[in-house]
Amino acid sequence: MFRSFRISAGIAFQTLRANVFHTMLSTLGMVIGVAALVSILALGDGMEKFGREQVSGTTNFQTIVASPLTRQEIDGVWIAKDHPPVLTESDLSSLNQAMSGRAKLMLQTNLSGMMTLQGDTLRKPALVVAFAGDLTIKEAKLAHGRLFSPEELAQKEAVIILSDFLAKKLSGAKNTERLLSRKIVFNNKTMRVVGILAADEKDETPRAAMPMHMLDSTELHAKPPQLMVTASHVEEVPALKTTMEQYFDARVAGGKAGFEIITNEARVEQISEGILLFKIVMGLITGIAILVGGIGVMNVLLMSVTERTREIGIRKASGANRRDISLQFLTEALAISLTGSLAGFVLGMALTLGVTPIIRSLTKIPFYAAFDYRSLVVVVIVAILVGIIFGVYPARKAARLTPVEAIRHE
Numbered sequence: 001m002f003r004s005f006r007i008s009a010g011i012a013f014q015t016l017r018a019n020v021f022h023t024m025l026s027t028l029g030m031v032i033g034v035a036a037l038v039s040i041l042a043l044g045d046g047m048e049k050f051g052r053e054q055v056s057g058t059t060n061f062q063t064i065v066a067s068p069l070t071r072q073e074i075d076g077v078w079i080a081k082d083h084p085p086v087l088t089e090s091d092l093s094s095l096n097q098a099m100s101g102r103a104k105l106m107l108q109t110n111l112s113g114m115m116t117l118q119g120d121t122l123r124k125p126a127l128v129v130a131f132a133g134d135l136t137i138k139e140a141k142l143a144h145g146r147l148f149s150p151e152e153l154a155q156k157e158a159v160i161i162l163s164d165f166l167a168k169k170l171s172g173a174k175n176t177e178r179l180l181s182r183k184i185v186f187n188n189k190t191m192r193v194v195g196i197l198a199a200d201e202k203d204e205t206p207r208a209a210m211p212m213h214m215l216d217s218t219e220l221h222a223k224p225p226q227l228m229v230t231a232s233h234v235e236e237v238p239a240l241k242t243t244m245e246q247y248f249d250a251r252v253a254g255g256k257a258g259f260e261i262i263t264n265e266a267r268v269e270q271i272s273e274g275i276l277l278f279k280i281v282m283g284l285i286t287g288i289a290i291l292v293g294g295i296g297v298m299n300v301l302l303m304s305v306t307e308r309t310r311e312i313g314i315r316k317a318s319g320a321n322r323r324d325i326s327l328q329f330l331t332e333a334l335a336i337s338l339t340g341s342l343a344g345f346v347l348g349m350a351l352t353l354g355v356t357p358i359i360r361s362l363t364k365i366p367f368y369a370a371f372d373y374r375s376l377v378v379v380v381i382v383a384i385l386v387g388i389i390f391g392v393y394p395a396r397k398a399a400r401l402t403p404v405e406a407i408r409h410e
Contacts, residue, residue: 027340029293030386034344034379035351036286041378042352044279045370061264062231064241066248068224069258085248085258086224089132089212094251098243099229102236106133107212109225111187115208117170118183118190124169127205128160128186130225132212144177145195148211152194156213160184160191164199166206189214237263290382294390297336301329301394312398322399329398333391334384341383345376 070084087107096105108131115126135147143164152159162184167176170184176196184191191210212225229244231237241263249255305312312325352369359367 027293027297027336027343029289029296030337030340030383031293031344031347033286033288033290033293034341034382035348036289037283037382038345038348038375038379039352039355040279040282040286041375042349042369042371043355044282045372045375046356046368047278049370050365050367061234062237063264064229064231064237064244065262066227066229066244066259067262068226069260070224083253084221084224085252085254086217086220087227087252088220091247091251092133092227095227095229095244095247098247099240102232103240104134104230106131106135106228106230107225108132108228109212109215109220109223111215111219111223113187115166115170115184115186115206117179118185120170122170122172124166124206126166126186126208128208128210130210130212130215132225135209141198143196143198145180145193147195153211153213156211158189158191158214159194160186160208160210161195161197162193163197163203163205163207165204166208167196169206184208186210290386293340294337294386297333297340297386298390298394300336301333301391302397304332305329305394305398325399326395329395330388330391333394334387337383337387337391338380341379341386345379 066087068085068087069081071078071080073079089107092105092107099105108129111128111130113126113128114123115128116123145161147161148159151157162170162176162179164176167179168174171179179193179196182193184193186208189210191214197207212220227244229240231240241261245256245261248259252258315325349371352371356367356369359365
């Protein structure tokens with residue numbers, strides 16, 4: 001069988017080379033159709049990549065937030081829980097091991113109260129975030145000083161970082177750097193200032209950040225911290241969420257039912273589904289061009305059967321059977337289809353590379369096409385299907401000719 005196919009393939013390509021112009025016309029429809037299909041796939045993949053990058057840049061789609069439920073509904077009335085789930089730094093360490101370093105983890109809870117410089121009488125309201133874990137999850141730009149050092153966290157030192165807005169309120173001056181190393185009193189806790197955040201004109205809330213080890217169990221019970229997990233890649237979010245839920249069920253009172261777990265993976269899927277719909281619709285439209293190309297291949301083969309009727313008769317008289325004749329014309333159909341498809345693939349990539357700079361120039365958007373090896377696989381599959389589907393009828397027509405009728409054909 002393989003030997004027959006190899007011989008048929010050799011004859012098919014000889015026939016195509018002998019009629020170059022004829023072959024070019026017969027493959028033109030396939031070239032245009034496949035070029036359009038490749039362009040649609042490449043542009044669609046580029047749109048999906050660009051969309052993911054833009055969405056990830058504006059909203060953190062890689063973050064999972066687990067917030068303890070502090071209330072429960074009883075007979076239609078929401079009642080505060082006596083013992084809401086409270087995550088600790090020990091839980092944070094265990095979860096980090098369970099996730100094998102695939103994500104950054106942080107516990108945080110918000111406290112409010114009055115803050116003052118030690119030795120001063122001026123008191124200002126402040127919203128303080130107490131945290132444990134990786135503070136880099138929160139984007140923080142420092143104007144002065146630094147973030148908490150590992151030694152300060154390990155030794156449970158009393159340190160705090162102020163926002164520029166709060167620092168100005170406390171100091172009463174624009175030069176907030178002079179607050180570094182000063183002592184701050186907040187809710188009867190005295191802490192040393194180690195950093196001042198950069199000014200943010202959009203945020204005029206008096207904020208500060210301190211380590212969670214400054215809180216006692218009573219304060220943690222009153223304000224149970226929420227867990228933030230930031231995955232390295234969006235694709236890892238479902239697996240990390242499952243790991244988190246399994247940990248809650250095994251190690252935390254009340255299990256995962258005691259938490260509200262929020263992710264944005266559904267919105268990422270919406271983007272992917274929208275792009276997939278675009279590629280399917282446009283693929284169906286370009287499929288019409290491929291269909292026209294397939295009809296052209298069939299038409300050319302039917303003409304070839306008519307032109308080579310005597311040749312078919314001589315081959316049959318020489319011992320060729322129906323299968324040999326069918327295989328010959330099917331192979332020619334595949335050769336025409338593959339040649340046109342590969343030429344269309346090259347043309348489609350060239351067109352896409354030529355179009356994307358125009359798109360960037362007109363829109364001022366950093367958009368690039370994304371080429372995937374799967375596009376080439378799709379092209380090959382399309383070529384084979386078109387060759388087989390539109391080559392069957394001409395092949396059967398040629399195979400059904402009787403030797404006497406074929407040889408007598410004028």
